[in-house]
Each structure stands twice: as C-alpha cells, then as structure tokens.
Amino acid sequence: MSEAVVPPRALWVPFALGRPLGAVDDAEFQKNVMRTAFGLLDTAEEPTIEDYQIEAPDTGLSETWSCPLNLTSESSGSLVERLLAEVARLRPWAIETRRQRGRTLFGISGAEEDDIDELVRVFAAIAETGEVTSEPVTDEITWAFEMPLLLRHIADDLRTFYHEAIAAQPGDNAPDHDALNRWIFSETVLGETLVLVADGLTKASDSPMAQLVRGLLIPEGHYRGGSAFPKETKFPIEPAT
C-alpha cells in the first residue's frame, strides 16, 4: 500500500497488526524503530521505502495460550443467563486490570463501566431475536452509534472486557491475536453470541451496511469457517439514518 501512496520516507516494519512499534513496554526497542525512521530524514534523497531488519523480541505472546478459567461450564440456561454468568466470572479480573492500569478502553458503544450487565442483556437479546436494525431500548445507556454499526462497537466493548479480564490473570504468557480469537470463538458464550448476531446481519440481506458490519464484527476466519465480509465491499458507506 505504501508503494501506491509513495510517502517521502517510509520504514516497513515486520510487526503484527496493532503493534506498529514492535514491543510493548520496551521503550528502547520502540525508540530504535523511531530513530531508524527519523534517520531517513538524513539519508533519503527521493521517495524511499526501507525495510526494518530487526524482529520484535519475544514478549511472551503465545499461539498456544489457554485461559485458566473453564468458561465452557456455563452451558445451561438461556443465552443471556449464560453470558451474564460468564461475564460475572471474568469481572474480578477485569476490575483488577483497570485498577492496575488506572484506565480502560471499554465504553466506545456509549456504555459506562457499570453498564456491562445491561450491555450483555442487550447483545444477547439481539442474538436471540435477530433484530439488527432497530436501536436497542435501554434506560441505562445512551448509545454513541446508530444501528447496525452500534453492534460492532457493543461487540468490541464486550471483547475489551474479556481482554482486560485475562490481562490481569497470573502467568507470563499472554495470548497473541490468533489465540485470543480462538479462545473467544471456541470456548466462550461471547463467541457463540457474536456468531448469532452475525447471522442476524446476514438475514438483513437488503442492507449493504448490515453486511459490511458483519465483516467488522467477526475477525477473518471465525465466521462459520470463513470470512464475515461480503464478497463486494464498498467504502465509504454512510451509516443509515
């Protein structure tokens, strides 16, 4: 993509998506990446794309990570009951991560930190009814998005809750992106709920936005064995008003 844009000076880095400076909590590694990029200001005399030759250090990310909590035990009751029970088991760890960090990424949908149970009730109801076009009715949350794009951000708030919960658990191993997705979609009620919501978006076949949101909801490869994106995706699509 940089070859099409032709930036004046570009440093290609061999790091995972979401980690453009390579190593979390390694200030010197990050600064060395930046120094190399800034060095192009001295050396490049025409548009240049240089490869960064240093791989990210092993930061304990694991492809084989497994969650110590056995969440598959939440197997009885309605979907909302099972999802509430799963969230309840993760809540102490999510609270601990927020205490340690003094911050959270939760809340993009418009939900406050205390709204997690209401967010679960809303999302599970959408999964069960397949209603993906009408704004969910709640007295507790002022939504920051319109439907169906709201679904994508409710999903992300719930995923953030799960990610923050496992971040505080003991052990040096942390899951990489693939391990996180495998856990969510093979071991959690949340994963089951996400797929059901995506099915609802599939059925809203007269809405191009709904089909696009399905692709924004489910990571590639985790929607019934394939891509959640429609075959033809056109940007930008304005959210329905």
Add this chain to the structure above:
Amino acid sequence: MVRLSDLHPVESEHLRKRAEAMPAIGPGKWISPPALDQATVAIVSTAGLHRRIDPPFAVGSLDYRIIPGDIQFDDLVLSHISANFDRSAFGQNPNIVFPIDRLRELASAGEIGGVARWHYSFMGAMPDPSQFEETGEEIGRLMAQDGVDVAFLIPI
C-alpha cells in the same frame, strides 16, 4: 505493517487485493526539514484514536481528531472499525501505537528538537487514500502553524 504471510489466509488475501486496487497518488512535494535535533515532531495516527470526550469514528470517516501533546493515556481510546488487529497491546501500553512518551524522551535527550503541541488521528482502512487530500492539507496547515517540522505517520 505486518508480513502478509503472518496473517490469517483470508485476511492476507483481502489485504493483497486491497493493495493491488489502491490507486497511486504520490509522490508529494519533497521537503527537507531542519536537522532532527532542531526539529519539532508531530504524530499522525491512522488507528482511530481519540479522546474519550470526542465523537468516535464512523465507517468511512474522512475527518480527524486532535490529540493534545499533554494527553494522558486514561483519556485516549480507540474506535477503529476493524476487528482484524490486536488491540491488547494498545490496552497494555498505548505508546506502542501512539508513542508520545517516546517523543518526550527523545526531546529530553536532545535527539529531536521538540514535541508538537497538537497531534492528529484518522480512521485507517480506507481503500482510496486520495480521499484524505482535503483534511490532510488542512492538518498540514495546522502543523505549520504549530511549528511542526516532521510528521511521524503511524498506521495501526
């Protein structure tokens, strides 16, 4: 940017097709900034970052959010639409995406001249980057007013 071979095959193929279809737009005007130890640096992110009080990004957003140079990380969130990148690193320490502390350290050490008062954030994942021309030129003027010499563009 990641190696395509490190991605899920479906995501890899998707990005390869996006790259092949991306229209060529460069190169722009060649500018040589002052020496780095005299240069003021601003971050331009395409990670969909913004302050918690700001409106989140929508699908196809072409606008931008301003991020003050004294931003505290408890005020910085992310509403990028893609589900296909790892957000846990940003949650752990936002410097890996928005390295404001690293810029401050480089400025303190005299390696760069200074840190801009304002930084800028866009939503990435846009197939045609030429659509950012108007807002790109706008933040260029804002950065010039802010005394910025170097724009450090960081994708997610």
